[in-house]
Amino acid sequence: MSKLPLSFYTRPDSVTIARDLIGKHFYSCLDGVLTGGMIVETEAYSGVDDAACHAHLGRRTKRTQIMYETGGVAYVYLIYGIYSLFNIVTNVEGTADAVLIRAIAPLEGLGEMQLRRGLSKLETRLTAGPGLLTQAMGISTLHNGTSLLGKEIWLEDRGDSFSEEEVLAGPRVGVAYAGEDAKLPWRFSLKGSKWVSKAKPTY
DNA sequence: TACAAGATCCCCT
DNA sequence: GGGGATCTTGTAC
Numbered sequence: 001m002s003k004l005p006l007s008f009y010t011r012p013d014s015v016t017i018a019r020d021l022i023g024k025h026f027y028s029c030l031d032g033v034l035t036g037g038m039i040v041e042t043e044a045y046s047g048v049d050d051a052a053c054h055a056h057l058g059r060r061t062k063r064t065q066i067m068y069e070t071g072g073v074a075y076v077y078l079i080y081g082i083y084s085l086f087n088i089v090t091n092v093e094g095t096a097d098a099v100l101i102r103a104i105a106p107l108e109g110l111g112e113m114q115l116r117r118g119l120s121k122l123e124t125r126l127t128a129g130p131g132l133l134t135q136a137m138g139i140s141t142l143h144n145g146t147s148l149l150g151k152e153i154w155l156e157d158r159g160d161s162f163s164e165e166e167v168l169a170g171p172r173v174g175v176a177y178a179g180e181d182a183k184l185p186w187r188f189s190l191k192g193s194k195w196v197s198k199a200k201p202t203y
Numbered sequence: 204t205a206c207a208a209g210a211t212c213c214c215c216t
Numbered sequence: 217g218g219g220g221a222t223c224t225t226g227t228a229c
Contacts, residue, residue: 063225081223083211100210131211174210
C-alpha cells in the first residue's frame with residue numbers, strides 16, 4: 001500500500017496513465033472518515049488537441065486554469081448544476097491533460113458512503129459513475145486544485161494489476177460534441193466488474 | 204447582461 | 217427506455 005508518487009502523474013501520455021489507473025486505489029479522508037476503493041473505470045483527456053477536453057484549442061478560463069498546472073492535483077468541476085466530476089491533472093506545467101475517474105469498486109468506509117449517497121443498502125448506485133463516486137467520497141468543487149500527495153485525497157498502489165485482456169478500451173461517454181475525437185478508444189474499464197458505470201458512449 | 208448547453212443521474216412509465 | 221432536474225460556465229451581443 002504505497003501512495004502514487006508525483007512521477008506517476010507528470011508522465012506525458014494521459015491515455016497510458018488512464019490505462020494504468022485501472023486497479024489503482026482512490027481514497028479520501030475527510031471529516032476524519034476514510035472512504036474509497038479500487039478504480040475500475042477511467043477516461044483520458046488529452047489537452048489542447050482533444051476536441052472533448054475543456055482546454056481544447058488552448059482555452060484558458062477560470063475553470064480550466066488548473067489543468068495547465070503540473071500533474072498530481074485534482075480538477076473538480078460541476079456538471080449539470082448537480083454533480084461534481086473528479087479528474088486527475090497529468091503531464092507537466094503548461095500542458096492541459098487530465099484523467100476522469102468514472103467508477104470505483106468500494107472498499108473502505110462503506111457505511112459513510114451509503115450515508116452520503118442516501119442509500120440503505122449496498123448497491124452499484126453507490127460508486128458506479130463519475131457523479132456518484134464523488135458524492136460517496138465527499139468530494140466537491142471545493143477540492144479543485146487539491147494535491148493528490150496530501151492527506152485529504154490520494155491514490156495508492158495496493159498491488160492489484162490486470163492483464164490487457166482484462167481491461168477494455170472503448171469510446172468515451174457523453175462527448176458526442178467532440179466529432180471524430182468522440183470515437184477515440186480512451187475510456188478504460190475493468191472487464192466483468194459490476195462497479196463499472198452503466199453509461200453508454202454515443203458511438 | 205443574456206442565453207444555451209453540459210465529461211450525469213434519478214425516477215417514472 | 218426516456219425526460220426532467222438544476223446552475224455554472226463560456227461565449228455572444
